[in-house]
Amino acid sequence: MSNYHIKHLEEYYQVYRKSVREPEHFWEEIAEEHFMWQRKWDNVLSWDFSKPEVKWFEGAQLNITENCIDRHLATRGNKTAILFEPNDPKEEAELITYNQLHERVNRFANVLKNQGIKKGDRVCIYLPMIPELAISVLACARIGAIHSVVFAGFSATALSTRINDSDCKMVITSDGSYRGAKTIDLKGIVDDALEDCSCVKTVLVAKRIHSNINMKEGRDKWLKPLLEEASTDCKAEVMNAEDPLFILYTSGSTGMPKGMVHTTAGYMVYAAYTFKNVFQYKEDDVYWCTADIGWITGHSYIVYGPLANGATTVMFEGVPSYPDFGRFWEIVEKHKVNQFYTAPTAIRALAKEGLELVEKHDLSSLKVLGSVGEPINEEAWHWYNDNVGKKKSPIVDTWWQTETGGIMITPIPFVTPTKPTYATLPFIGIQPALMDENGKELKGNQVEGRLCVKFPWPSMARTIWGNHQRYKDTYFSAFENKYFTGDGALRDEVGYYRITGRVDDVIIVSGHNLGTAPIEDAVNEHPAVAESAIVGFPHDVKGNALYGYVILKDTGESRNHDNLRKEINQIITEHIGPIAKLDKIQFTSGLPKTRSGKIMRRILRKIAHKDTSNLGDTSTLLNPEVVNDIMDNVL
Ligand code: WTA
Secondary structure, eight states: OOSSSSSSHHHHHHHHHHHHHHHHHHHHHHHHHHHHBBBOEEEEEEEETTTTTTEEETEEEEEEEHHHHHHGGGHHHHEEEEEOOSSSSTOOEEEEEEHHHHHHHHHHHHHHHHOOOOOTTTTOOOOOOOHHHHHHHHHHHTTTEEEEEEESSSOOHHHHHHHHHTOOOOOEESSSSSTTTEEEEEEHHHHHHHHOOTTTOOEEEESSOOOOOOTTTTTTHHHHHHHHHSSSSOOOEEETTTTTTEEEEEEEESSSOOEEEEEEHHHHHHHHHHHHHTTOOOTTEEEEEEETTHHHHHIIIIIIHHHHHOEEEEEEEEEESSSSHHHHHHHHHHHSSSSSEHHHHHHHHHHSSSSHHHSSOOOOOOOOEEEESOOOHHHHHHHIIIITTTTTEEEEEBBOOOOSSOOOOOOTTTSSSOOOTOOBBBBBBBBEEEOOTTBOOOOOOSSSEEEEESSSOOOOEEEEOHHHHHHHHHHHHSSSEEEEEEEEEEEEEEEOOOEEEESSSSEEETTTTEEEHHHHHHHHHHHHHHHEEEEEETTTTEEEEEEEEEEEEEHHHTTTTTHHHHHHHHHHHHHGGGGOOSSEEESSOOOBTTTTSBBBBHHHHHHHTTTTTTOOTTTTTTTHHHOOOOOOOOO
């Protein structure tokens, strides 16, 4: 029997039990029946979390693009694969069929080859949400080049760090991008970034906004003529199951961003299987995920998961507020979207606007609503459920991470009864564990602890690019023989999970992971700043916002504080991107430190939260007097 499509709760439990008791047998069946292999595996799984080393489907050979494109051509050649909705609603949507996608990916793949890109080379993609983004991702996969997509909201410094870290040979970008009423000079950002990147030999440039840009002789090439002269036939490279498919950077609590490495076969199987079930996708449905392909959500649930199922996936170039806050609902109505997957931040922002913006659109096509990226608060959940889903469309609150490659804890719509703010049950094959601070697993229900996973799943990241030790230290050292997520969670009386938030120094702002250390480093670059500490505080739209405590050097004391705040945020924008700007900056004479010199963030967090009734033990502080001073001047 195929367990590919779960349809009721009994079946979920039955299949879940099977996936835990006989994981190899279970995944082998799924892989065997629903994918196209050039060669089958010799071994389904080998693993050792102490190294850590995980291999799925070893010995198998495949190409993910044959699974996402070629195999659909016979039955779905004229079906829309990608439905592109431009930034400007007056510009016509572009429907790309599977046949056309095949042709365009092949051409692009040949351009990459003609420019000297080979299997295993890293290619950085820095593009807005235009079809070329999905197509270039697939073109890399076609020839076995490892794509590293960098979200096109990152600054030049952030981009160059990522390019250098994985030694990319090529950058694919566009002249510029549209963002609501604004345009952004993407090529200018790439030019700045490449001043520090000697590894990049070629820059391919797509035309989008027709701006006047500099093309560097010998390095920069317009994409269009190259595509026109390339052949439409490109044999898919033979990839081993564990060959890297892509690198995607995510912020750590300290240091450099981490280049998470995802490999081919396991990632494909898990992304496809979760997509099918979590969205209950049926053949003629139109599915829309509003994320950017620059994030993992876009990789797994705009590109690979939907296409592996032969789905129609919407790609939206614009923003929810342009030309007005009804844009999402206008698109749902226009394209009769059946599954809609977005982030709590977007929901909260839209809930602040008039209901008439929702009500004037026909949303009756919607069947399933999704949420991802951060905890969804009760109010936002109900607004989404009542006004968008009209209490008919189940909300799937999907918990997962860049590192996990696919959705890990989630309801299955029409199968798992939902509960506001709960991600509910582990997906098939996922074995979560809650741990106490002493490393003991908390068994049974009604417990709260640190969220770990105790058995491998097919789409887990295999390493951090160039730094396996860091991979081990970050994810496999806190708890023996378990993958540690960095999140806290509770399990209620029926076994439902609720994610309570990060337990490390990562702060989720508008669904984006931000490590405090890199932002503090940026703040400290300001000549007037002596030291800084950043914490999160609750924000009604963004979930969390950033609060900076900044100590000035003498030279800064006399300066206008508002100007200093602007300058500090400007530096952050240059180093990381506007998403990391501080909402509040409090200048202070000191920071609470332990005798060993560690900043006590717990106290700073409480003050920023305006929750100072119980600051906990401050007796180990070197300078307890500074706490009152900070409290008196809190913003
Ligand atoms: C948080 C995004 C609560 C969590 C796919 C996680 C969530 C981090 C949820 C990963 C959710 C994601 N409920 N928190 N449904 N989904 N998170 O790598 O803290 O961008 O560790 O992956 O987002 O963010 P990332």
